[in-house]
Amino acid sequence: MPAFSCAFPGCRRDLLVIVLVVFVGIGLPIEASAPAYQSHGTEGSYLTNVTNTKKAFPVLAVNYKHVRQPFEIALWILLALLMKLGFHLIPRLSGVVPESCLLIVVGLLVGGLIKVIGEEPPVLDSQLFFLCLLPPIILDAGYFLPIRPFTENVGTILVFAVIGTLWNTFFMGGLLYALCQIESVGLGGVDLLACLLFGSIVSAVDPVAVLAVFEEIHINELVHILVFGESLLNDAVTVVLYNLFEEFAKVGTVTVLDVFLGVVCFFVVSLGGVLVGAIYGFLAAFTSRFTSHTRVIEPLFVFLYSYMAYLSSEMFHLSGIMALIVCGVVMRPYVEANISHKSYTTIKYFLKMWSSVSETLIFIFLGVSTVAGPHAWNWTFVITTVILCLVSRVLGVIGLTFIINKFRIVKLTKKDQFIVAYGGLRGAIAFSLGYLLSNRHQMRNLFLTAIITVIFFTVFVQGMTIRPLVELLAVKKKKESKPSINEEIHTEFLNHLLTGVEGVCGHYGHYHWKEKLNRFNKTYVKRWLIAGENFKEPELIAFYRKMELKQAIMMVESGQLPSALPSTISMQNIQPRAIPRVSKKREEEIRRILRSNLQNNKQKMRSRSYSRHTLFDADEEDNVSEVRLRKTKMEMERRVSVMERRMSHYLTVPANRESPRPGVRRVRFESDNQVFSADSVPTVHFEQPSPPSTPDAVSLEEEVPKRPSLEADIEGPRGNASDNHQGELDYQRLARCLSDPGPNKDKEEDDPFMSC
Amino acid sequence: MGASQSARTEHEFQDLADRTGFSLEQIGNLNKRFRQLSKNEQTLSRQDLASISALDNNPLRAQIINAFFDKRNLRQNEVGTVQVIGFEEFLMVMSHFRPAAMHITEEEREKLRREKLRFVFNMHDTDSDGTITLEEYRRAVEELLSKAGTIGQETAKAIADAAMLEVASTTRGKMEPDEFYEGITFENFLQILKTLDIETRMHVRFLNMDTATMRCGK
Numbered sequence: 001m002p003a004f005s006c007a008f009p010g011c012r013r014d015l016l017v018i019v020l021v022v023f024v025g026i027g028l029p030i031e032a033s034a035p036a037y038q039s040h041g042t043e044g045s046y047l048t049n050v051t052n053t054k055k056a057f058p059v060l061a062v063n064y065k066h067v068r069q070p071f072e073i074a075l076w077i078l079l080a081l082l083m084k085l086g087f088h089l090i091p092r093l094s095g096v097v098p099e100s101c102l103l104i105v106v107g108l109l110v111g112g113l114i115k116v117i118g119e120e121p122p123v124l125d126s127q128l129f130f131l132c133l134l135p136p137i138i139l140d141a142g143y144f145l146p147i148r149p150f151t152e153n154v155g156t157i158l159v160f161a162v163i164g165t166l167w168n169t170f171f172m173g174g175l176l177y178a179l180c181q182i183e184s185v186g187l188g189g190v191d192l193l194a195c196l197l198f199g200s201i202v203s204a205v206d207p208v209a210v211l212a213v214f215e216e217i218h219i220n221e222l223v224h225i226l227v228f229g230e231s232l233l234n235d236a237v238t239v240v241l242y243n244l245f246e247e248f249a250k251v252g253t254v255t256v257l258d259v260f261l262g263v264v265c266f267f268v269v270s271l272g273g274v275l276v277g278a279i280y281g282f283l284a285a286f287t288s289r290f291t292s293h294t295r296v297i298e299p300l301f302v303f304l305y306s307y308m309a310y311l312s313s314e315m316f317h318l319s320g321i322m323a324l325i326v327c328g329v330v331m332r333p334y335v336e337a338n339i340s341h342k343s344y345t346t347i348k349y350f351l352k353m354w355s356s357v358s359e360t361l362i363f364i365f366l367g368v369s370t371v372a373g374p375h376a377w378n379w380t381f382v383i384t385t386v387i388l389c390l391v392s393r394v395l396g397v398i399g400l401t402f403i404i405n406k407f408r409i410v411k412l413t414k415k416d417q418f419i420v421a422y423g424g425l426r427g428a429i430a431f432s433l434g435y436l437l438s439n440r441h442q443m444r445n446l447f448l449t450a451i452i453t454v455i456f457f458t459v460f461v462q463g464m465t466i467r468p469l470v471e472l473l474a475v476k477k478k479k480e481s482k483p484s485i486n487e488e489i490h491t492e493f494l495n496h497l498l499t500g501v502e503g504v505c506g507h508y509g510h511y512h513w514k515e516k517l518n519r520f521n522k523t524y525v526k527r528w529l530i531a532g533e534n535f536k537e538p539e540l541i542a543f544y545r546k547m548e549l550k551q552a553i554m555m556v557e558s559g560q561l562p563s564a565l566p567s568t569i570s571m572q573n574i575q576p577r578a579i580p581r582v583s584k585k586r587e588e589e590i591r592r593i594l595r596s597n598l599q600n601n602k603q604k605m606r607s608r609s610y611s612r613h614t615l616f617d618a619d620e621e622d623n624v625s626e627v628r629l630r631k632t633k634m635e636m637e638r639r640v641s642v643m644e645r646r647m648s649h650y651l652t653v654p655a656n657r658e659s660p661r662p663g664v665r666r667v668r669f670e671s672d673n674q675v676f677s678a679d680s681v682p683t684v685h686f687e688q689p690s691p692p693s694t695p696d697a698v699s700l701e702e703e704v705p706k707r708p709s710l711e712a713d714i715e716g717p718r719g720n721a722s723d724n725h726q727g728e729l730d731y732q733r734l735a736r737c738l739s740d741p742g743p744n745k746d747k748e749e750d751d752p753f754m755s756c
Numbered sequence: 757m758g759a760s761q762s763a764r765t766e767h768e769f770q771d772l773a774d775r776t777g778f779s780l781e782q783i784g785n786l787n788k789r790f791r792q793l794s795k796n797e798q799t800l801s802r803q804d805l806a807s808i809s810a811l812d813n814n815p816l817r818a819q820i821i822n823a824f825f826d827k828r829n830l831r832q833n834e835v836g837t838v839q840v841i842g843f844e845e846f847l848m849v850m851s852h853f854r855p856a857a858m859h860i861t862e863e864e865r866e867k868l869r870r871e872k873l874r875f876v877f878n879m880h881d882t883d884s885d886g887t888i889t890l891e892e893y894r895r896a897v898e899e900l901l902s903k904a905g906t907i908g909q910e911t912a913k914a915i916a917d918a919a920m921l922e923v924a925s926t927t928r929g930k931m932e933p934d935e936f937y938e939g940i941t942f943e944n945f946l947q948i949l950k951t952l953d954i955e956t957r958m959h960v961r962f963l964n965m966d967t968a969t970m971r972c973g974k
Binding site for chain 1: 786789792793805808810811813814815816817820824850853855856876879896897900901911914915918919922923948949951952954956957958959960
């Protein structure tokens with residue numbers, strides 16, 4: 001690569017685009033010409049066998065067919081990702097056009113290229129789509145589904161999903177049939193059932209497209225969860241209707257019994273999917289309870305159980321999407337309480353990664369399939385379909401909202417309705433279902449063309465214009481708020497308050513049942529599914545620990561003691577102060593010592609060993625060298641913990657009182673385990689016999705020797721205690737002076753601050 | 757109970773409806789419930805409320821009961837507690853849990869928010885001095901976590917401290933190490949809970965629905 005200086009700003013970017021295009025240009029002919037090579041290869045070897053001449057030993061040989069399939073797959077994925085990369089380098093474009101549109105265009109280009117070369121472009125194989133490309137996206141959506149807004153709006157979502165989709169199907173199917181009856185259109189051969197089948201395919205809102213577009217517009221939570229929830233839950237309806245109409249179309253006639261069975265089928269499909277998902281979810285949660293010794297494979301359990309749930313329900317023709325969602329939702333709280341922090345991060349990133357790749361591939365393949373697929377264009381039919389889609393969606397949303405608003409506390413405004421209606425995008429699921437239509441239907445090509453047109457229209461027109469429309473209508477955007485402990489406290493507080501008031505009113509309402517469910521969850525379910533003693537931990541405490549952990553990690557990484565900033569508010573400001581402060585000079589000295597320790601430790605911390613099989617599990621390390629390393633770590637940790645305890649002024653999680661067995665210690669940095677089970681959270685006991693005289697004194701005793709939320713458990717040997725004792729006593733004195741009143745003094749001092 | 761009695765109560769109800777904003781139907785139901793709780797007497801005492809078994813598992817039981825007898829919630833601008841309450845006071849307290857009407861103006865919404873948050877504030881501010889001190893907040897969080905066992909008790913203090921710190925940081929920004937933050941005033945309270953949407957969340961749904969669903973609670 002010749003080195004050259006960029007004379008103007010855009011040249012680097014343009015170079016990259018050129019590279020991408022060249023890559024694409026090279027990559028495709030390789031694939032396209034592969035079949036040609038394959039046949040040539042076999043012929044050649046046959047000839048060689050027959051003549052039996054001795055050839056020279058091939059030093060370098062090309063055997064493409066050996067790696068053909070994985071090579072092609074990898075190449076496609078690589079191309080897709082490079083395209084995605086390319087877009088984000090062009091900020092102007094990615095700001096205006098949603099990514100999904102760009103990817104479809106790329107797909108069109110690629111498909112066109114392949115066709116020009118003379119090869120047959122690959123079509124989005126329905127099996128590939130449903131079994132490989134769709135599950136990661138749905139699992140990602142389900143696992144990270146925001147539960148609170150979802151459950152608060154579940155009634156509305158279900159109404160939109162079920163009744164909305166039914167309305168769309170019948171409205172569109174019926175009107176299209178009426179259209180086909182008109183002689184001038186020339187589609188007399190289409191019967192009602194075929195139209196209804198078509199209606200059922202094209203009326204369902206697609207989760208992939210919705211995700212792709214809504215992700216970029218940051219709409220407020222309510223509208224987002226409504227559209228998104230609807231797109232997920234309408235899968236059951238779509239599956240039932242599709243299968244139903246397929247069957248009916250085969251038979252040709254419909255009886256009342258069939259309709260009744262159809263309704264029953266709907267319940268079976270949806271509830272069955274939910275049940276399958278729940279079973280696998282609980283299995284996954286139960287398995288995660290035992291993974292404390294094999295942390296590395298924890299994420300795999302999550303993925304595999306979910307995938308199994310999907311496949312199992314697809315096997316029974318139940319709703320796979322619902323199974324996947326329910327599995328993710330059910331298993332998440334328990335799994336997250338059991339797995340290590342690293343596994344949690346792994347799961348998050350793998351899910352995001354896979355769903356991102358899937359989404360990209362889906363859109364590209366949509367574009368390619370458009371070029372490839374057999375088309376039968378009929379202006380009237382297609383245009384009518386597109387218009388009817390819009391009209392039926394708008395009518396459906398308005399009508400249903402009118403009814404729903406009578407039951408809702410937070411009513412849906414006109415703006416919300418508009419976005420919900422406008423955000424009903426169709427996508428690849430519709431295409432795949434259309435593709436699955438057997439060739440029996442003489443209208444298959446027509447339907448396929450119409451479906452593709454609808455998809456293009458919704459993704460391009462609606463997808464591109466929704467962002468400016470949101471701005472124009474000044475729809476409420478998502479609130480970017482940091483998690484606040486006050487809010488969390490008061491959310492919990494409100495829950496209990498409202499449950500209580502409901503009790504006073506004698507009404508078994510919303511909160512009462514929620515409370516009952518929580519209690520059931522806590523007493524029975526959590527006991528089985530969460531490892532160790534963590535199941536007793538209330539949500540508020542878990543939230544608090546998480547927040548603390550994040551802040552502590554942030555603090556250590558930034559290498560700064562919070563007290564370095566003299567004017568931020570610290571415990572001193574809110575604690576009533578009645579004790580003499582230690583001299584400023586001494587305080588500065590101590591701070592300096594602690595800070596320098598922190599710098600040293602940070603460097604040492606980075607050079608620890610890392611093995612693929614044992615993530616910092618000291619128990620499993622047998623090597624002598626490891627032991628030595630551990631000893632130096634101990635020394636370091638001792639110093640770090642002194643520093644940490646200083647930080648523990650601000651954020652402290654009191655360690656569990658019971659001292660664990662001294663043998664079991666884990667060397668943990670950056671806290672593998674975000675939840676501290678009773679086993680592994682020791683307190684360091686100082687030999688301080690001062691008896692607790694008041695409740696506050698007791699808490700002081702805990703507070704100072706408390707193990708901070710961040711890392712290191714200190715190895716037991718009491719010998720260690722003596723040399724750091726002095727430092728720690730000093731520290732303790734400082735701590736006492738600056739925070740809580742000491743155990744001897746609080747009797748008098750506390751009274752003014754304790755209200756009667 | 758003659759016709760005159762029921763006519764009188766009708767008139768009273770109408771009067772109450774105007775003052776508290778409930779509908780006549782809702783008042784009728786609440787009256788039934790009141791009579792059930794008070795065993796057909798004219799006033800309700802703490803014991804009557806304490807005997808509701810639905811409140812047994814509620815960590816906030818004591819505070820909820822106290823809230824009914826707290827004069828500050830009776831819109832009388834007084835402080836202190838009363839021993840018994842009549843039906844009118846019962847309604848006054850309940851009116852804090854009415855949901856917001858659909859079309860209300862911004863200022864009405866703000867007023868509703870203040871009213872509801874004032875109720876919660878009063879529950880925390882047990883000594884009625886207008887601020888929630890650290891001690892009061894600690895006690896509130898402890899009560900909240902009181903059903904959580906020993907872990908709850910120990911962490912409660914830390915959580916309350918962290919929460920207080922957060923309030924101080926948000927409302928006062930920077931403070932010198934010598935300054936002391938006395939406690940959360942009502943304005944601070946409003947500020948930190950501004951994202952909580954309390955006007956929509958703090959409601960008891962039954963007040964909106966048909967009374968046929970109201971069961972005879974214990």
